[in-house]
Amino acid sequence: MTTIDYRQDFPILKTRVNDEPLTYLDNAATSQKPQAVIDAMADFYANGNANVHRGVYTLAAQATDRYEAVRDQVAQLLNAARREEVFFTRSTTDSLNWVVQTYGEQFVSAGDEIVVAVMEHHSNLVPWQQLAIRKGATLKYVGLQPDGQLDLEDARKQITAKTKIVAVTQASNVLGVTNPIKTLARLAHAQHAVLVVDGAQAVAHMPVDVQALDADFYAFSAHKVYGPTGVGVLYGKYALLEQLTPAQFGGEMISDVDWQTTEFAAIPERFEAGTPNVCGVIGLGAALTYLQRVGFATVQTIEKRLTAQLLDGLTQMPGITVYGPQTVADHGPVVAFNVENVHGHDVATGLDLAGVEVRAGHHCAQPLMRYLHVSATVRASVGFYNNEADVERFLTALKSVKEFFES
Ligand SMILES: Cc1ncc(COP(=O)(O)O)c(C=O)c1O
Incomplete structure (x- = not known):
């Protein structure tokens, strides 16, 4: 006790x-916020508000430092090999759609297969389903054992040489089960497929090590880990990120824009077009500090x-x-x-x-x-x-x- x-x-x-x-x-829908998160966000707007990555003045440099420090914190939380493997989105849903719009668009073709589990949240299902429709690919489902656990034998059957993507949740938002991500990574990689993990229901409840899991992409939302709404995280292996064309274009993500062409900024700024949710990211940082203290x-x-x-x-x-x-x-x-x-x-x-x-x-x-x-x-x-x-x-x-x- x-x-x-x-x-x-x-x-x-x-x-x-x-x-x-x-x-x-109703913590699976969203978690409540500790005073430390509320204070950090109020303090940012009261005393530290500036845009990031652009100004040379003190307040802007401080805001950038605070924002980038949260990237380090998330990289450490997930045990990412490099800080550049972490970038900020709006939510788990946004992160997963990002993978579909970049990796999915670039690497899935007619006749390929995408494998999900029947327990997936719509956020890790509808984007893949729509991609499969657009590309003429097949969406396949891994079923459950009688007690609600993922059926690994079925996973072995569904993941084939045609599979390009395996997308599964680490923890179910309905059944309360945690999936064998390492084994699924082995099955996916044996077929040269990538493993996309929906971590929305995991990160608040268990230590997550993306390298030990061997996840290729890993998504979660700040609001389910005691942080604010409107901020998500996407982790991606650097070697994969290097192959991807950004899904969104605009400010922050460029290094040089000419009349007809653009040179993109380095990873991860390349994938964070426009002004990010600076205050929300700082709130996420405060939430993770609080959670790790507990x-x-x-x-x-x-x-x-x-x-x-x-x-x-x-x-x-x-x-x-x-x-x-x-x-x-x-x-x-x-x-x-x-x-x-x-x-x-x-x-x-x-x-x-x-x-x-x-x-x-x-x-x-x-x-x-x-x-x-x-x-x-x-x-x-x-x-x-x-x-x-x-x-x-x-x-x-x-x-x-x-x-x-x-x-
Ligand atoms: C397993 C799972 N995946 C994805 C999501 C989507 O999260 P968000 O609405 O924060 O994008 C949820 C939210 O309930 C979820 O439980």
């Missing part, structure tokens, strides 16, 4: 919803305990179906379920009346919903600032919602 009360660092957790204490269990050992201890409490409570309640593994071993902090004969939106609305905030719907994973033969699920997802009282309030409120619909 930790003695530090991290809740004190998150002002929103002191608020009330529908006259009840806020019980925030430490992944603490994060995982707390989240495991709360996930076990969620799974125990849900699996013991009659009339509840839990999707994904039923036991806490290898289970991430996301638990999706349904209440027999009650639509997920009704469950979530009932819980909201008790101040319990969970997500209900297809979770931007409609092919997965089809695979599971459901139209929607309810999802409770914890972060390290949640506590046992949050999970208890959720389980108590859920029992009342069930009783209401049964009566």
Whole structure:
């Protein structure tokens, strides 16, 4: 049991919803922000605002230094081989679309195959699907084992000599499973395909080492790691980035523009056209500093305990179906379920009346919903600032919602 009360660092957790204490269990959608992030962003606009990479004056140089320091921080967090392998985007979605619009456009042709998992979020599915349609390529899906884990045997069958890209999530936003990225990298590389990893649900919860994973591209969003919305990260292996033509053109990404031709700036500026979200990136830096101070050992201890409490409570309640593994071993902090004969939106609305905030719907994973033969699920997802009282309030409120619909 930790003695530090991290809740004190998150002002929103002191608020009330529908006259009840806020019980925030929608961390998979977005995490709440610690005061350190709010302060860093306010301080930038109050005392440090200037554009980056252009001015020679002091304020501009300081803003550039602060912005570039976050690139170092992210490179260190992901264990990138070089800082230039990291660049900033708007979100995971933006990062993944960037890979599609550069690597995908350049290297996928008619007859090639792109392999994704059935559990993918639409952000790591629709861009590939649209690329496949444009190019005349085939989009293939890796299925699940009965307990919701990725079916590696199926992955071995789906990844073939025709595969150009394997795009998978490291952690599912519905099933709570973590995928065997290293093995998938081996399978992809054996066929000379690249592995694109959606890290949106991973980076806040586990140490990520892109070199150990051997991921070719790795994407995540600041807002799910306790930072602000509007900032994403894309990591790419330098040797691959060197082969890519930028997807966007304009200021910041050039070194010389002539009447008819342009020489691009070095990597990574080449891939960051226009004024970036400087304040957001600084907010991301503050979030990562905060998260690393808490430490992944603490994060995982707390989240495991709360996930076990969620799974125990849900699996013991009659009339509840839990999707994904039923036991806490290898289970991430996301638990999706349904209440027999009650639509997920009704469950979530009932819980909201008790101040319990969970997500209900297809979770931007409609092919997965089809695979599971459901139209929607309810999802409770914890972060390290949640506590046992949050999970208890959720389980108590859920029992009342069930009783209401049964009566
Ligand atoms: C697994 C996964 N991938 C991608 C995304 C998209 O993230 P964003 O909306 O920040 O681009 C999400 C967001 O919920 C997600 O859970």
